[in-house]
Amino acid sequence: MELDLETDEQIRNRFQDISKEIAVTGQSFYHNGWVFGTSGNLSAVVSDEPSLLAITGSGLDKGNLSSEKIILIDREMKVIWGNYRPSAETALHLTLVQEKSCRAVFHTHSIWSTILSQKYEKDGGIWIEGLEMLKSLDGVKTHEHREWIPILKNSQDMDALAIRLKEVLNQTPNIHGFMLSGHGLYTWGKTIQEAKRHVEGIEFILEVHGRMDSLNPKQKKTNKR
Numbered sequence: 016m017e018l019d020l021e022t023d024e025q026i027r028n029r030f031q032d033i034s035k036e037i038a039v040t041g042q043s044f045y046h047n048g049w050v051f052g053t054s055g056n057l058s059a060v061v062s063d064e065p066s067l068l069a070i071t072g073s074g075l076d077k078g079n080l081s082s083e084k085i086i087l088i089d090r091e092m093k094v095i096w097g098n099y100r101p102s103a104e105t106a107l108h109l110t111l112v113q114e115k116s117c118r119a120v121f122h123t124h125s126i127w128s129t130i131l132s133q134k135y136e137k138d139g140g141i142w143i144e145g146l147e148m149l150k151s152l153d154g155v156k157t158h159e160h161r162e163w164i165p166i167l168k169n170s171q172d173m174d175a176l177a178i179r180l181k182e183v184l185n186q187t188p189n190i191h192g193f194m195l196s197g198h199g200l201y202t203w204g205k206t207i208q209e210a211k212r213h214v215e216g217i218e219f220i221l222e223v224h225g226r227m228d229s230l231n232p233k234q235k236k237t238n239k240r
């Protein structure tokens with residue numbers, strides 16, 4: 016792809032800065048046990064015009080992620096810079112950037128998101144409420160907030176999933192993240208730091224929810240939306 020010389024340099028510098036931030040963030044997710052075994056992916060917008068996204072290359076160990084392992088792609092998932100392929104899940108990152116106007120999208124495969132998304136798939140989502148950690152979510156000022164995390168049925172058909180995701184985003188515009196059943200969490204933010212905070216907040220809340228379920232297995236609660 017040929018870019019204007021000055022723009023090319025600006026974009027390259029921003030891509031390098033963003034790649035470093037993504038690499039450090041990916042390593043921290045790995046050390047929290049949220050992206051083991053090459054799972055998960057992290058992306059951030061580098062440029063709007065042209066539309067360019069930095070994203071982790073496919074099949075990489077996030078424990079030793081470095082900035083050279085981040086690739087730059089365009090809206091059609093064509094690799095502009097970098098030596099790796101984008102993962103199939105990139106389609107969902109691009110959908111979120113377009114629909115939510117966010118600047119970063121992070122996807123994890125934690126144990127608790129895997130367990131809870133499978134358990135509550137039949138309800139179409141999970142309610143979380145009453146926790147101080149909800150204030151880690153953008154715009155949430157009190158623990159009295161009630162947050163819906165939709166759960167979509169998992170699929171390897173990313174085009175179909177992207178269409179389903181658009182529907183869910185239209186139906187529930189105020190959400191901060193969603194899960195794929197038996198698979199993991201997607202969340203996003205206006206900055207890399209905000210998306211990281213959302214991962215940390217939601218993963219914390221999901222673990223609390225899961226452990227509470229384990230402590231009170233007979234507790235009946237309505238979770239339907």
Ligand SMILES: [Zn+2]
Pocket residue numbers: 054055104122123124198199
């Ligand atoms: Zn995944």
